[in-house]
Amino acid sequence: MGMKWDEKYSLGIFGIxxxxxxxxxxGQEVYSLILSKNGDDNYDRIMxxxxxxxxxxxxxxDYEEKYMKxxxxxxxxxxxxxHKLFVEKILEIETEDIDLSQKKVALEIVDFIVKWVSDHxxxxxxxxxxxxxxxxxxGETSNTNVV
Numbered sequence: 815m816g817m818k819w820d821e822k823y824s825l826g827i828f829g830i831x832x833x834x835x836x837x838x839x840x841g842q843e844v845y846s847l848i849l850s851k852n853g854d855d856n857y858d859r860i861m862x863x864x865x866x867x868x869x870x871x872x873x874x875x876d877y878e879e880k881y882m883k884x885x886x887x888x889x890x891x892x893x894x895x896x897h898k899l900f901v902e903k904i905l906e907i908e909t910e911d912i913d914l915s916q917k918k919v920a921l922e923i924v925d926f927i928v929k930w931v932s933d934h935x936x937x938x939x940x941x942x943x944x945x946x947x948x949x950x951x952x953g954e955t956s957n958t959n960v961v
Contacts, residue, residue: 817841817928823935825943827950833874834935840867841927848920857913860920867927868904875901878939885949887942896938900930 819838824831844863847856875897882890903926912919 817845817924817931823932825935825939825946827943827946830874830878830939830946833870833877834931834939836870837867837874837927837931840870841924841931844920844927845924848917848924855913856916856920860912860916860923861908864904864908864923867923868901868908871897871900871904881946882942885946885954887945889941893938893942896934900934903930 817838819835823834823838825834840863844860844867847859847863850856875894879890879894879897881887882893887893907919907923907926910919910922
């Protein structure tokens, strides 16, 4: 069930692919925490990872949405709403009684990340791939971080 990057997730847009890889890395850290047999109280680590996931997702979503606006992407609002729902789910998980059910919550986080990231990249993000690439090739952005 781990969170390993696979080239099938690549959109061919350098900046966005690198950010997607980072989301996978954070998910893998949560998964590794689940697999650890140390028996320690991992509340602080779980909360730290949740915070990093939320912060990085917000950074990534802002980045994607900026280019959607610059390029005039027609499905911007729908895509933005998916991002909003992701953040709301992370906030919901943060309010759970994590201390008493650490392994369960960590599994919930990994399950959510695996499903959401996979579905979102292969579904919603793949929809804008060709559109973004055509805009980038047409020189509609001077910011080379996206390519």
